[in-house]
Amino acid sequence: MAARITARRPSPERRRTARMTSSDWANPYGVRKPYGSNGANHGDGGEKGATLSADHPLVPWKQPDHVHQWVDVDHSREELDRFVRNWPDLGELLDANVGHGRVVIVSGPPGMGKTTLIHRCLYEVQQRVAATGPSAGDPLAVFVPTAGLENDGRRISVDPDGSFAPTRLINARIRSEITKKLLLHEFSESRVRAITAEEDPYQAYGEMSDLLVQRNALLFAVIPHIRWNDAHLRAAFLRTCLSHAHTRIVLFVEVSHGAAETAREVAAALSGSAAVTHLALRELNSEDIWRFSRSARAANGAPNGLVEPDRSSLMAAHDEWKPSDVRELRKVFHSAADALRRAPHPWPIDADALRPHWERRRAGRDALLRHPILPRSGG
Incomplete structure (x- = not known):
């Protein structure tokens, strides 16, 4: 089993500046759907406090602010x-x-x-x-x-x-x-x-x-x-x-x-x-994890309550985690950010913060892939 990767905890000063409340939090790795109660029918900026989805295609031609949530990963x-x-x-x-x-x-x-x-x-x-x-x-x-x-x-x-x-x-x-x-x-x-x-x-x-x-x-x-x-x-x-x-x-x-x-x-x-x-599109690499950690941010004006991601920890996490696709990447980061929101102090998005969430998904990773539908005779 790969060795655990430890990361520096933020200083008390950074904890104070990054402190958040449930009323002003929006998951920075969430995606607002272009339709529905939290979608484009509330305008380009979306409704304040709207719940963001853990995964959804970004649709900038339907919702222009999604251009700013687009992350340059997987080439x-x-x-x-x-x-x-x-x-x-x-x-x-x-x-x-x-x-x-x-x-x-x-x-x-x-x-x-x-x-x-x-x-x-x-x-x-x-x-x-x-x-x-x-x-x-x-x-x-x-x-x-x-x-x-x-x-x-x-x-x-x-x-x-x-x-x-x-x-x-x-x-x-x-x-x-x-x-x-x-x-x-x-x-x-x-x-x-x-x-x-x-x-x-x-x-x-x-x-x-x-x-x-x-x-x-x-x-x-x-x-x-x-x-x-x-x-x-x-x-x-x-x-x-x-x-x-x-x-x-x-x-x-x-x-x-x-x-x-x-x-x-x-x-x-x-x-x-x-x-x-x-x-x-091709497979993810360690640089993609780093790009995603820094670039995926909610575009509805909500504060980013997380401490700056730890680059060295995330780059090293790639070899241990080996995320299979962007969907898994987004869901694990989204889940980790939700957990950090409930922590006594804000922690950085690093390997230690992500590990419980990728390990939980690893057992069910096959469910993330779309299995072929068996063709009927002559189909």
Whole structure:
């Protein structure tokens, strides 16, 4: 068993300056959900004293202050920068002569922050459309998270009896979610209903593209992790997405995979296509723990009641803890901060503070990973 890591306790002076009360505390590692009693319906800053969730995708395009809670871990900054560099200008996205839309694949192990990265990319897209839109007639940007902001892929990947759905049904459900949002934006109901009823997916998305051109609109649809059981099914679905990405349609597709399957293999079926951008998240390292400890802070103006994290202790903790993903990282830090809130004196976030919480989760770590759904015959 690894030796316990001890850290300096804060001086009495630091304890006094860091003292907190239950009335002014907000967990610095919490995330405010974009909907509900503590969400965006109370304004960008959220309701004072709102309870923050231990884990939730950061959604800056729905709640702008979440940009400031975004933490640069698991190479997400590198991938975001690559997305921004490779993203076409607005004119290319709107040009009907281009003949195709875009597919953005975000791959990596489960829980590694893919959904949050997608929402961060959407925020960048939203800012660009707002900045350059006047010169293009202010196009309408329609954002559709097809399975909700919590990335519940089961919502579209199982059939009514709970079995793994065939690709035909999955595609139909994704298209149904898109057409619901088009109706909310007052697109022609008869045209949208015709798209929903069209049996040929390629033809349906072609008609959708024509409708977007007529309304000077852009569609950004997020397709969550669908729990594909093997690379063949996954590659077939990605090829389908590429064929459906007509002019003015941008699909963000999240692909989870295990450590034995590289990001290159996940996107191999689409390699060489100019319409594809591939963003790959990788494993955490000790520097990621340090970045997270310092950067993850509630963005609702609440005081940070914790003593400054201990860098050397956290860097060393990586070898003992070996957090499997960003979700585990956030939940352990959130749990430790809650415990420190109830301590007689504020202590720093260090290995000693985190250890009981990561050890408690270690036994159930497998539950953090999304297990594949067994496919039904022919699915």
